[in-house]
Amino acid sequence: MLVSTKWLNDYVKIDDQDVFELAERITRSGIEVDAVLVRGHDMQNVVVGEVMECEKHPEADRLNICQVNVGGEELQQIICGAPNVAKGQKVIAALPGAVLPGNFKIKKAKLRGEASHGMICSLQELGVEGKVVAKEFAEGIYVLPEDAKVGDSALDYIGLDDVVYEFDLTPNRSDALSMLGVAFEVGAILDRPIQMPAVQYDPISERASDYISVQIDAKEQNPLYAAKVVKNVKIGPSPMWMQNVLMSAGIRPHNNVVDITNFVLLEFGQPLHAFDYDKLNSKEIVVRLAEEGEKMTTLDEQERELTASDLVITNGKEPVALAGVMGGGNSEVTENTTTVVIEAAYFDPATVRRTSRRLGLRSDSSARFEKGVDPNRVLLAGERAAQLMAQYAGGEVCEGTVSIDELDRTPKRIILSPDDVNNRLGMKISLTEMLSILGRLNIPTTVENGKMIIDAPTRRVDLAIPEDIVEEIARMSGYDNIPKTLPVTATTPGKLTNYQAKRRIVRRYLEGAGLYQAITYSLTSEAKSQRYAIEEDTLTKLMMPMSEEHSTLRQSLVPSLLDVATYNVARRNETVLMYETGSVYLGKQEDGLPREVERVAAVMTGDWLNHMWQGETKKVDFFVAKGVVEGLFAELGLAQRVRYEAASIDGMHPGRTAHVLLDDVVVGFVGQVHPTVQKEQDLKDTFVFELNLHAILHETAGALVYEQVSRYPSISRDIALVVKRDTTVATLQEIIQEAGGKLLKHVRLFDLYEGDNVAADEKSVAFSLTYFDSTRTLTDEEVVQAHDKVLKALTEKANATLRA
Template identity: 60%
Template sequence: MFVSYKWLENYVDLSGVTPEDLAEKITRSGIEVEGVERTGAEIKNVVIGHVLECEQHPDADKLNICQVDVGEEEPVQIICGAPNVGKGQKVAVAKVGAVLPGNFKIKKAKLRGEASHGMICSLQELGVEGKLVPKEHADGIYVFPEDAEVGSNAVELLNLDDAILELGLTPNRSDCLSMLGVAYEVAAILDRGVKLPEAGQSSGEEKASDYVTVNVEAKEDNPLYGAKIIKNVKVGPSPMWMQNALIAAGIRPHNNVVDITNYILLEYGQPLHAFDYDRLGSKEILVRRAKDGETFVTLDDTERTLSSSQLVITNGEEPVALAGVMGGANSEVQNDTTTVLLEAAYFTGAIVRGASKDHGLRSEASTRYEKGVDPDRVLKAGERAAALMAEYAGGEVLEGTVLFDEMNVEPAVVEITLEKINASLGTAISVEEVKDIFRRLQFDVSVDGTSFTVTAPTRRGDITIPEDLLEEVARLYGYDNLPLTLPKGESTPGGLNNHQLKRRTVRRYLEGAGLLQAITYSLTNDDKAAKYALDVKEPVRLLMPMSEERSNLRLSIIPQLLEVVSYNKARQNDSLAFYEVGSVFLQESGEELPMEEEHIAGALTGLWHSHPWQGEKKAVDFYVAKGILEGLFEELGVSEAVSFRQASMDGLHPGRTAEILLDGEVIGIIGAIHPEVEKELDLNETYVFEVKASPVFHYEKPALSYSPIPRHPSITRDIALVVDTDVKAGDLKSVIQEAGGKLLKEVSVFDLYEGEHMEPGKKSLAFSLKYFDPAKTLTDEEVVKVHDGVLAAVKEKAGAELRG
């Protein structure tokens, strides 16, 4: 619901309260204000101008040279390309130095050799959405009424200096789907009165009952129907203030008759419909259920096939409106309409909602009927709309309202005690304070000791039980004023268990590393169900799948992450990094239901680092993905127990894939996507990983130990070993570590050489070894003794020779 601050001022005194302050107060009282927009806040120096002369540009067919009076000593010359500009018009002029939305500044210019000192503006150029601009001004400039004062502020006249509050209403607060409903709410918050609009009186000597009769067959669906007749109507533009109000609320102006019904819809929250009486085809209104297969053309020129579950307004024979949803093209108000039949009715929410859903027609009217309108305002809204048609369309309102009325709605009477209020809220509110809150809400209340009997008005259909009254007291007393208390007695403090803490650590770390969280379907198709699975199981197929694409429970998260990467790459996002902590489903033999196992998976592609200014780029590779996992294992405290081993898996690159082991047990996989799969999914080089969460989360870490800062120097030795090409660096490193004993503290690979100076089938691996004794300074003899043992071990166990 869009609420105009200036419009709201017609009903409630808002002096001393800015739109932003009001938004804060409304939000704190329980209705969220999603935003406050000031449409014309950026606009400066735009005034009303009078076009004195308008001649075609000598060198441009679509341009006109206009002499415009902008309230200064001399007229200014402006070149304008709008097709509807003409002599004698009052228009919006952005003078030289003006600022338009988007920080667009107006300067002196020359167009095809002719000077232009300003710009004649359309509504779109002043920040109004194109879909809200009246049709007659949609393709050109906006023309003001003749009484607009030259030189006056155009922004104020267009009401663009208004503030629009967007209310995010919950379904129970349909009373605030109207300006009057919001006015009651704001008046209660500010403790001020509400000024209601005057409904108006009939002015004609003839009676409406002489022109039409109203009959209702579907009484349960339509317990109240009123029809008013307005004669001698002249259809034309609605007054400017009304157009401004509709535009502020997000409704496009059409003509005075339609605009008045829309204005009352917003003011009272009561949908109305205007029929062209002469096109109605009879003097009868009959409300009934539609016949199955009956057809009807709505205002959008679409033929609708109706069913018996839908309610229609008919002329006794054929439908002229789909009740509460949309009128018919056969009775539409047009420019030659002179007599209007105005409908003000109460339709039940269920019947309107069903028709709206069946035909895919959701309108401002159907929304209000679905959520519930105030029965007490139905006829008042009709009277007010008829009076406005008399005032702004020159109409003559015939005496009386032709009425069908079997409405029986009584205000809800609800009781609550002070003890319940204070016990529930933890407050010590007095009887007088509670009574004053109900007074501000304009609820009738009687007090018997500490018991309150409250009569809720029909506009507040959400008040039905004591808890509803409790909510009203709490929100107007102020949620911020409710005391903060801790539970008394024995209790177990809340908190996250170890698994939840580890899961949160994983998410925090991976997002800190630059990966975005993805949440994908657990359902996939037959081809992808078992792809990249860490545990080979029979996929679980659903008995009644939504589609073949979502027919199996997944065994791996990687296929879904690759879908995410492919989707984003197709939209020109090339550098991507996603992760997901989700479940896979493993079918165990003899078990009816699969076991749900949590996995951590990721997918990376494109550039990992890019610094265009320094000209630095680093593409994602195997070691980027591996480094992210190593950092994660370090964060979780299991890095000492984790190792990587070369592996192969269908769908992954044969030379860039490794298993992840925890204490020798395989818990995951990391690698590059196979080029054939990349081509199939239209991916660039992409790396993925997937790890079982449970072994990592529940790993029993050794007790934390500390060692003193070294006081003695270490000794480093570098060796290059010639081995067969099939010998793995990791295996050789393990041999070195084992042979080095307690003195060997660090071993790292720093070079691999395979080239023309190496025998066929051989390669050179270079290691850096650091020896250190925390108790003393090592001598060369001690290091040489251990180092020789290392060289002997690698020769014996791996056939390694020291490279000369």
């Protein structure tokens, strides 16, 4: 929301305030002033000029030599390349010495041999955005009205002697989407009265009901609709002051009728619409829900296909406006319009929002209707527009208003005691001060039996419960004035829970391993929502998603991380090592909400090591990913309870994927993404893992036991076995460890061979076994005895043979 301080001064006197100090006070009271825009950019030597002569430049077809009266004794010769410059125009002239936005300095110069003592300006050259400049001046210089006085500062005429606040409004403060709403806020801050605009005009004897009737077939979506008729309007430019305030608010001027509806929109926060009465081809307005598949063309010349949930304004036969969103091209006000129907209505916020989002059609009107307009300003806004059309468009307002009004305007009643306020704020504010604050905010309040009875004004849709009033009192009293105190009951310092502490260990370990943390959307497409899920359950879908790609709550983190990898690789960042800890959403609980379960997942592709100086590189592979998982369990003290089993998971490589089991319960998986999926995602070899972090972190690790370094030597024995190819190394390690007894301390795989001298269905596996006793030196006989047990167990349980 852009707020002109010059315009704001018409409703609450602020011309004696420093604009920057006032912006700070507004921010501290709860509405953030995101920027303070000085429209004039401290420009000087920019005056009103009159083009007395205009001739083509003899050396350039696109240049004109202009003799310009700038209020001095002599005319100033200025070379101008604008296509619309002409003799007799009042123009904006920047004289030598002026500095325009962008530090553009105006100097005397020669253009193709002709002297030029200044510059005839467009609004864009003075810092005005091109999108808000009237179309007739968008491609050339700006022409001032005839009554502009030559030699005066041009900045006054075009409204650049102004400072504009840019508000960053939260969704609940829709009241500040109007100048009057801002005036109420600033008036409360400064404790100054509000000057409401006077609405008064003399209607003609003809009645509006003679020209139009109103019928509402969808009263739930449209409880109030009012129409006023203005005859004999003369379409033309709106007055300069009105164009200036519209441009300062970021709206492009069009013509007097359209500008008036936009002006009232900004002034009252009430969207209006003007129909060309003759184009309606009917004496009735019917408000109804659209028919499924019905089509209409909106003002932006786009054909829209409607659904049965869209509300439309019709002439009894065809739609002439999309209620609350945009008018129709078939009833647009043009330069030939003579009779105007002014629409002032209250439309259901949810209906407007649904239509606006479905069509991707956001407008100033829809933004206000979506948040809820003040029901007590609807009819007043229509009267204000009629008054301005009579005043600035020469219109004749027909007597009366044709309306159907079933809108409930009952204010919300809130009751609370001063003690409730003070208890919640932890401070002492007297009842007198509370009443003073509420009075400054124009919130009607009475006191009965020591309690405040508040009827929340309808302009403040955000006031509904006692806590809202507490907030109003707190912010106007000053958040800075809330005392700093410790809780009375605090006896122990705060600390992390065991779960939180373990989660930090997980993150610290993964980042130490070289992975970067990612945070991805919890929403994904329905197709991806259950892909790679450790546990599948009922999906949770949004009723009104932003897009199909963000329509369903995820049940796995991996798909989103793969998208992150694709995004990075597409931008030539070919090494991606990312992890995420976050929630997945499973089924529904008794309260109807999905069950949140925390997971940890990672995606790894590209180089694991890349030491260019040493010439050492290593690509990420299955064992790197598995090693990261093993290290994580070791960090959590659970390594001895974890094992891995070959697994077949949809979307994962069939031979390079394993389930991760903790105490024989599957808690996740690790492996390579299936080549088909890699191709779809434009990735090379990519490895992922996902673990049930919630289950893992709730496990209790055994006590940490330290062992003294043995003073006695160890003895190593190597064995090379020939086994069937489908026999896993994990199986062999388990057999060796069990058979080796207490003397066998370490088992390490150091070779795997398949090829010549080994049968096609077999493989050779070599292990290094380490035996020692921490209390004595082992004899060869003891080691041989233990080693023979290992060999025997391997022969009997794995059908293994020693390789010759």
